[in-house]
Amino acid sequence: MSKQRAPRALGGWIRALLAVSAVMLLGTATSSALADVNTHEIRIGYQKAASDLVLLKAHGTLEKRLSAQGVTVKWIEFPAGPQLLEGLNVGSIDFGYVGEAPPVFALAGGTDFVYTAYEVPTPQAEGILVPQDSPIHTIADLKGKKIAFNKGSDVNWLVVSVLKKAGLNYTDIQPIYLAPADARAAFQKGAVDAWAIWDPFQAAAQQQTGARQLANGVGVVNHYQYFLTARAYAQKQPEVLKTVIAEVGREGQDIRADYKKAAAELAPIQGLSPDIIETSLQHYAHVFKPIDATALNDQQKIADAFYDLKLIPTKLNVHDAVLNKVGVQ
Secondary structure (H helix, E strand, C coil), X not given: CHHHHHHHHHHHHHHHHHHHHHHHHHHHHHHHHHHHCCCCEEEEEEECXXXXXXXXXXXXXXXXXXXXXXCEEEEEEECXXXXXXXXXXXXXXXXXXXXXXXXXXXXXXXXXXXXXXXXXXXXXXXXXXXXXXXXCCCHXXXXXXXXXXXXXXXXXXXXXXXXXXXXXXXXXXXXXXXXXXXXXXXXXXXXXXXEEEECCHHHHHHHHHCCEEEEECCCCCCXXXXXXXXXXXXXXXXXXXXXXXXXXXXXXHHHHHCHHHHHHHHHHHHCXXXXXXXXXXXXXXXXXXXXXXXXXXXXXXXXXXXXXXXXXXXXXXXXXXXXXXXXXX
């Protein structure tokens, strides 16, 4: 009997040892990440279309607030959310602002971040455009057609959702994965039949080319925008993050108080006319809240749908991407 039990006992002991070792390694990795955090700097990833952050950068008020905490600010621009999250993944930024789909793809790819805050729904700020004289007049007409959009961006979720509402599958269309600038070029050349895009690119295409909006997110998607932070940075610098979110909130208040003034400031930065920017600004909420269960539940819905469509390889629990479940029910 003892000879038969010994291998089982030994196997159990080895499994226990491996489990303890795994915990120790995880603790070591976490400690190392925390040790690597530069507490004297925050590197913020932003997109030129993110008006609140763009104005915050231009005004320099965040630098003034954080200088009292001995922290400097470094701004790094990205063309879109997926590229920004790659920057977060490789450790080139600590904090960033993206749409609702990029975080799901990033989590599935192993990026270690936490949800920090979000902008309340802005479904009018994205849409699917077709040329003014296009024979496409309904979502059902998109069957078999080429639709350009940035893979992994928030409009990726918009396309999935509007197709489903119209009784179509994602496989019923031909997705053409292009960044905004390349997608617009393809759209204007007639190389694609439709373009899924967000503001201010959407407003610019409508006013400059006469593009017709086939659909937007209203009644289909919430189109939250998220502030994400590298987990180690969030663990070590919570007060810095509170200051950043507070300053972004103040910029949002100023924008809502005078869209025309904000548009005039943004025009030379974004390279668009003030009237286009003003239209775009009015499609966003400019109201921000700490991350909560409502927003995370919406992210879970997207993650589940993308997994079912095999757009991501892993089934996710997005509620794991918060610190100590703070503010989450």
